[in-house]
Amino acid sequence: MAWEEEAFVEAGERLRALLKEVKRVIVGQDRLLERMLVALLAQGHLLIEGVPGLAKTLAVKTLARAVGGSFRRIQFTPDLVPADLLGTRIYNPKEGEFKTELGPIFAHLLLADEINRAPAKVQSALLEAMQERQVTLGKETYPLPKPFLVLATQNPIESEGTYPLPEAQLDRFLLKVVVDYPAFHEELRMVERMTAGEEIRVEEVLPLEDLLDLIRLTERVYVHPKVAEHAVALVQATRDLAGVGLKELKPYVAFGASPRASLALVQGAKALALVRGRAHALPEDVRDLYPDALRHRLVLSYQALAEGVRVEEILEAVLQRLPPPFVPLHDPYGDTRSPLGPPGA
Template sequence: MDTPVEQVLYEVKKTIVGQDVLLERLLVALLSRGHILVEGVPGLAKTLAVKALAGAIGGQFHRVQFTPDLVPADILGTRVYHQRTGEFQVSLGPVFTNLLLADEINRAPAKVQSALLEVMQEQQVTIGRETHQVPRPFLVMATQNPIESEGTYPLPEAQVDRFMMKVVVGYPSATEEFVIVERAISPDPVTQAVINPERLIEMQAQVEQVYVDPALIEYSVRLANATRRPAEVGLADLGRYVSFGASPRASINLILAARALAFVRGRDYVVPHDATELVLDVFRHRLVLSYEALSDDVSADAVLTRVMAALPVPDAPMRKVAVG
């Protein structure tokens, strides 16, 4: 009997070819109540992946195309005056959904980015004097196009830090692209809801019960600390490349994401590989690199790979031993 997670993935893969990492990370973010930033060129099925996932969990899906003329009310909602009654009524914006796709988030000005990131953090919107909770579960997937920088407003570090993960999506293989073209000229498959939002909320509660060995928590803290003070792990030469290391949100989110990844893979305890596999996705957008790193073409991934190589990974922890 397939687990609910396997059923969701199977249903989404009827529509999406490849993109296994993106789909797995989307599920991890959804199960750990995080949000995800995706960087990739146009045409890589980012929108389709979120839409198919929303269909498989029986949730609502909204897409907002971010543009320079967007204002916060366009995504949050506003008060509308009705002349007949002489009263204001609240019109809720597209943020009131289960899965929100913020397409090309860096094309909107800072006040719109801030409005979205506030609802991501608080899970609520205040319009006038009324506070409205967004539906649960709630996931924001924001996309960025890495090849166009004209007319964009880069996300400030303090705001990009709110995203649990930043996933870099690459081109499909030749075999995958053949299947993509084949499917494009066939009738679109209909995504069936295999679970409902209430079941997903139950699964989120189950993820919170997944056991994490203290050695793995210590490992995540040492990783974050090593990005701030690389000299302490024998990487003094990296100091000139990193202006600011990862914030405490990095170590917190690494453990939260590892717990969800263990659940996705059918375990009730986290193994070291769950954490190490997610380090780049959780940490890469939290490093502020210096101009020297840009001039030497040193990426955040390159810095993190060296930091990981310098730190010993804990021995595989077993399940929590019952006492009594």
């Protein structure tokens, strides 16, 4: 199969046009919007952490409108039950049979607002949908729509009445993005829009069928063996900090990242490469996604919590210790192994 670089360049232009349309509504939050696209193209899920009022809900809703997909928002509360999320079977006495009512989870983009407020039963029900992309009601299994993306938010301030997400569920999220407060000029722009009553209508710039084509194109992005090796080395370093010369940080990490982190890094790097209009992933793509792909997968020790050591500090130290590899465009032995495709493409 011939690899056409023009297709990847055109895909990057379309994805940047999509981001531009979303940014007509969302002021700032460039990193969050880019990570949302990465999760969508890599068919992963996104965990968003930030205080209330940072336009997390609006960003998801705007993206859904721009791609012509369905959007549902579920406010997670302690009294939520799995049927409120998945749906249930209802008995119809007139017809004498059960009828299945599908829940709000059957949407292309699902916003799980304050996911850590839901009890364990609801979280486990969501876990099946995230991992298997299907829902089981009674004896029947219903596939979820394609694409299916869960964007879950959690408030880092409040802890009362919350249920911390188990590590198994955290590991299912491709990325975790921490949303910070906007800059002065960004917040001023928000205030100006509100006082002027400015309302912006989002246009559909990327139909759902075209988005599915881009998801398939993401799978064709080439990953050089050295790029994959770098991703695995960065992940394994969290399990053996002493082995990479970071012995002083070892007491702070109780458990390092699982192999699922390596997969997330490579899948995310392929999606990020496509967003940036490239047919090949670079070590810089892996390193750019490293904090977002790893921050929710490390389990810090009590000593780290007591001394106020943040997971980002540990990840930054690993990045400094393991520099990016040199990725040649051609094999030194004369093999035409190009980042644009496999040998002989």
